Each structure stands twice: as structure tokens, then as C-alpha cells.
Amino acid sequence: MLDARAKSQKLGPRIALALGGGSARGLAHVAMLEAFDELGVRPSVIAGTSMGAICGAAYAAGLTGAEMREQFTALFANRAYFLKRMAGKLRGGFSTLWSARMPGVVDSVTLFEMLLPEAMRCDFAALKIPFLAIAADFYAIEQVVLDKGPLIPALAASSALPSLTRPVVLGGRTLIDGGFVNPVPYDVVLDRADVTVAVDVTGLPRRRPGGKLPRTLEAVTGSTQILFHALTREKLKAAAPHILIRPGVGAFGAMDYFKVAAILAAAQPAKEDLKQKLSQVLAKLG
């Protein structure tokens, strides 16, 4: 008991980090991870949903925020390079990735094995920071916390956005994007640390000029974002994280991956905000 207390005092307060889903907007997580690097603070546990799971897992695997910035910027520098890189890696041809008959066109396990760095092709157990990925069980309509087994299929499940990528079957469960049950998964790590930091990258609907009604597809994605917000709002009523950061990336679309530079630039003020709030909390807790 005494030993444990002494140990935790030596290590300082434990910080849990929860990174939310938001597709391309989730690239902003990279800036938040840089904030941790720059402060020399290491989260004791990370939970991630969808794009938050990918960034969180990369960080837990040992990549630094700066390394992730570099890799994402290179990968999404331009469409031609991205497609070339994907095509170069597809040994079985494009049909391994796409199939019109399958639900969701892209097989995300194959996609992630191609795109994610070697260091992430491992088991949860091999990660340097305990990490949890959130997925949704499609039929049970409930949250599934993935924390063991191979990492890549778990990340694929956590970010299996319906109609874009296929659901992932793991342990007999049909899993889809964790955002549908837990867009900002701070609640699963609240009791595992002294301080919980949550990063919410949910988008906001864009207004069309002249007060025109949104186009059908805009209204569909816009309403999904409303559902994400409503879910997070209800969660905040039950329990709130100590630090909640909303990087100003709401205006970017879910598929704006090629705007990586602009997204990271937009996240800069939030990064400074996070650094300041974290330092304050750490100073208070000693």
C-alpha cells in the first residue's frame, strides 16, 4: 500500500487520454499528442475511437507526435502519391480492397495493413502505453472495448464507417465504427487515472451561402454530426473529463484528408490551450 503510494507520487499524477472519432478532422489529434511530447508528459492510458484510435494506437506503439505529423503529411501530400503508394502495395490487385458485393466498399483491415507503419503491426500487449479501442457491436447496439489481440483488426473495427468500409467481424461480433456508441471515449478511462483529457473532433454542419437549404448528402452527414454531439452532450451530463479540448476543425469534412496541413494549422490554438491546461493541472497536483 505504502509502496504503491510512493510509486505513484514518484511518477506524478496519472493522465488518461481519450481521442475521439471524426475521420480527417482526427488528424488534429497529432497536434494534441505533440503537446504531450513537448511537455514531457506521458499518458498512462489512451482510449480512442475511429481516427482517435488510429492516432492513439500509433502513439502507444511509440511514434512521437512529430513523427506522426511527418508521416501523415507525406501520405496525404497529394492524391497521386497516395494512390500510387496504395497501388504499389496491392499485390492481389485492387479487388482485394474493393468488392461491390460486400457491404462498404473498402476492406479496412487490408487498407490499414498497407498504410499503417510497421511498428503498429503488433498485439495490444506489445504497446508501450496501455491502449483501448472503441467499436460498436452492430447487432447488440453496444459499445465494445477492444484491448487485446492483434491491433490492426481492432483499429479497422473501430473506424469501420458504414458504407465506406466493411464491418469487421471479431470474436463473433460484427463491429462498426465506435463513434456510433461513444464518439469521445473519455468515460472508459475516467477511473483509470487522476486526470482525464478528452479531445472531441466532431464536425459542424457548414452553412450554404444565402441561407439555402443544405444538399441531401450534406443534410445526411450534418445530421450524423448532430447525433454525435447529442451523444457527447448526454455523456457529459453523467460525467465530464477534467480537460475537454475541441480543436477548431469542425468546418473540415470527414474526407478532407488531403487538407492535412490546414487541419494541423487549425488545431494549433487548441494545442497551446491543451499545453496550458495540462501544465496548470500538473502544477496543482504536484
Add this chain to the structure above:
Amino acid sequence: MMIEPGMDAPGKPEPKKPLPATRPTIALALGGGGARGLAHIPMLEVFDELGLKPKVIAGTSIGAVFGAAYASGLSAKLIRAHTEEALSQRFDIVRQLLSARSEPVLKFLNFLPLRSALLKPEALLEFVLPASVARDFAELKIPLKIIATDYYGQEQTILSEGSLRTAVAASMALPALFTPVTINGRMLLDGGLTNPLPFDILRAEADITVAVDVSGAPVMPGKRPHPSAFAVLMASSQIMQRSIVRQKLMVAQPDIYIDVEVDAYNVLDFHRFKDIMAAAAPAKEQLHRQLERVLSTETLDTLPSATVPHAVAPPAQGVRRMRRLPRLGRD
């Protein structure tokens, strides 16, 4: 706080005042869920059968449709007869469009230029609601609160005055199927996006809160673990609405929570009226039993009315289940 003289005179036993034989007031929340919401009709029948009249009703989407009809003073029997007729005969074009087993609807969408419009919800309502349904909130027999979603404000809007049909239309304006409805300069969409089961806005409005949940769950199609792309897309918003309801139930519970077993039905299964009615029968029984229990408890004159809100514990099964975070590999 003022204490009236003589009220707490020491030594004198407090005289037992006989409580007036009034029944508890009931606030009723009817949730959204597309065709599954046809199950609201049998729930309203329970109120008629027990001779109970809700003090206030809140409705989201299909819950707003039936809430509006009932709050106008129509009997549940009449609502059932009208709905069944509308869905079986007069409703052909719309019915075909809605019930066209998903894919054709998508095709239809694709042919349209991707503008905002598909169906005008107001036009559909003129067709679906009996003519005797009130035109304005002010004409209603029971106060009604309708939930819609402010698209740009990203939050719920509670509509309780002005044109009733416009409000119901806004509440059911499911994106991609219906055009948004503009009220007071605000662009409104389906209330289910922010509050699929609006029992929380009725807290403190009545002694007992009753919530009817028709949000349903996607159903496993036989052996195939992979649902079709369209099914996943449709079901994903359903999953989120269900998640919102669960989250709300963690914060506060209605006194009576009815989770209607309508999982087997799609949001657009309006052509399966009889099946949905049959599926809702056990839930109807449950509501009948629970309301009767509340009424019998309530007539005991020893029970001060202040304790009533928790006289009947909600069936917490669903709540308990969701508190446990399932982890892969545990089972």
C-alpha cells in the same frame, strides 16, 4: 420560508388530513423510430382503456405524429382505424416509396439531382393525419411538446405553439427522405437526432412519467455476419439514437419505461402495420399492468403524493445491462 402560526404547535398530534381521491397525473413521452412507432397506437389504447388522460405529452418524430392526434382528442381506436386505412389504401404512392425495401429508395435518390428535396413532410402529413387533428397547438385538448432538431444550432428545439402540422413535419423530417422545415428562421430536422425519447423534458410536469421507446435494434440477417451496406447505413443512425437513449437513462429514468419489442422492423416498414401491432401486444400488456399498479398504489390515502415519482421502479434491466462494458475475449 414562512411558517404559519399554529401549524407546528408542539405537543399536538398532527391531524391526519384525508387526501383527495385524485389520480396521479401522468406525463407521456412517445419516442421516434419510423414505422416501429406504429406501436405507439396500442400504448395510447391503454390510456383509453383505463380511462386515463395524460396531463402532458411529448413526442419525437413518429411519436409527435401520434402524440398530435391523441392530444387533439381523438380516441386511440379512431387513430388505429385511420392509420390502418391510410397505410393500406390511400397511401399507395408514398407507401411504395417508403416500403420499397431500401435499395429502390436509394436508386430513386440517385436519380434525383442532389438537391434538398425528396418529400415534403407537410404534404405527407396532410395525407396521414385525420382531418380532425388540430391545426394549432392552442386547439389541443392535452398540452403537447414536439421535439425537433435545430440543424445549425446542433441542438433540440421544443415546439409548443403555432401551427401543429408544421411542428410535426419538422419533428419527422428525416434527412435524405424529407425536406427540412424552417420555423422562425431556424432550419429544423428530425427530433430523433437530438432527443429520440423525450421523457427528460417532462420531468416535474406530472406525478408519473411514462416513456415509450420504439428505437429498436438492427437484426441479424440469418447466417451472414455482414449486413448489407445500405442496412448498415440505415442502422447506424438507429444505433446512435439507441446510444443516446441509453445515455439519457443513465442520467435519469422515467417512472415507467416501455421498451417495445419491435427490433424486427425497419424504419420504413410502414406496410407491416398488422405485424407491428402484434409485436407490440406484450408491451401493451406491460404498460397496462404497470399503470394499473400505479393507480392502485395511488389510491391508498396514506401515501403522500410527494413520494409518488418513485412509486414504481422502472424496469432497469436495459440500464443495468449497458453499464457493464463488454470486452472482447471475456466470454
